[in-house]
Amino acid sequence: MKIISTENYEEMSYMAAVETAKCIKGNPELVLGLSTGGTPLGTYKNLIQLYEEGKVDFSNVTTFNLDEYIGLEPEHFQSYAYYTWENFLKYVNIKAEQVHIPLGIFENEDQAVKEYNEKLMKANGIDVQILGVGRNGHIGFNEP
Template identity: 55%
Template structure:
């Protein structure tokens, strides 16, 4: 595990975008796992900017998103389908047939939908680079803290803490879906490389808990310490409680 600390969110976003660009340069048909939420927005904006400058070509890239709310249509402003197209896909030259997001409004055969998503990832050759954020309670994707964790894509009931945190995107907390479909921890860990992003002082406590040596299902992100190739990129605010020897600063 490598931890890199950037001076601020903007610098962190540029640094992480450069890693994605380098991945695509080395393998133009890379399979990239994507995350939603406010943290990767700056990275997506920087990737769009670099695409418009001709520095990166997404025409052969294949993407798989981590998760989606259950019950929201793809055109719902708070669905992750809408988020990804509005903030990223509509602004680059990625092929629509190469974009994969788990079904959010599906009301039939949910087990089959989950199984098919994992099979599609496997058929694509697995994920080369997985982008992650981290929740205030340590969740990755929508894998919530608990005594047990699922390895495969599955349906999850969101914790009250996650619902409360995500309510800032909705008009009222009652509008936040209570369930979601998410890639499992096993699926995340099978990625060849993982890039986790976190920013802001409100993430400092969970970053310390997740990456200070203790591994527990009560902090799902802590399992990432077992991955053979993970890069954690933080701004100074998110990193201020870390006291590790393996951290370094952005160039």
């Protein structure tokens, strides 16, 4: 594991984006884990900028979101699907069929979880995971 100390949120966001871009350059078919919340917004903003500058290509990247709210359609403004598309994905050249976000609406919860896990296993897991840290110290919705 590589630990990078930074002075502030802006520097952390930039460094996280640069490190993620390096991983994608090293493996253009990288499987990228995405999260939501306030922490990753700066990283996403910087990844978009790196993409616009031609420094990273998302065309062969596959993504898996960490979670989704049960009961929300993907188009709902409070869903994590909406957040992810509005804050990151719609600004880069990722293919929609390579984006995986858990369902918020489903007939059978066990089946929905099974199918999502199967997609993740077929992709051979996550290569790089972007996570946030909450004010109470939670990481990726894992509460203390």
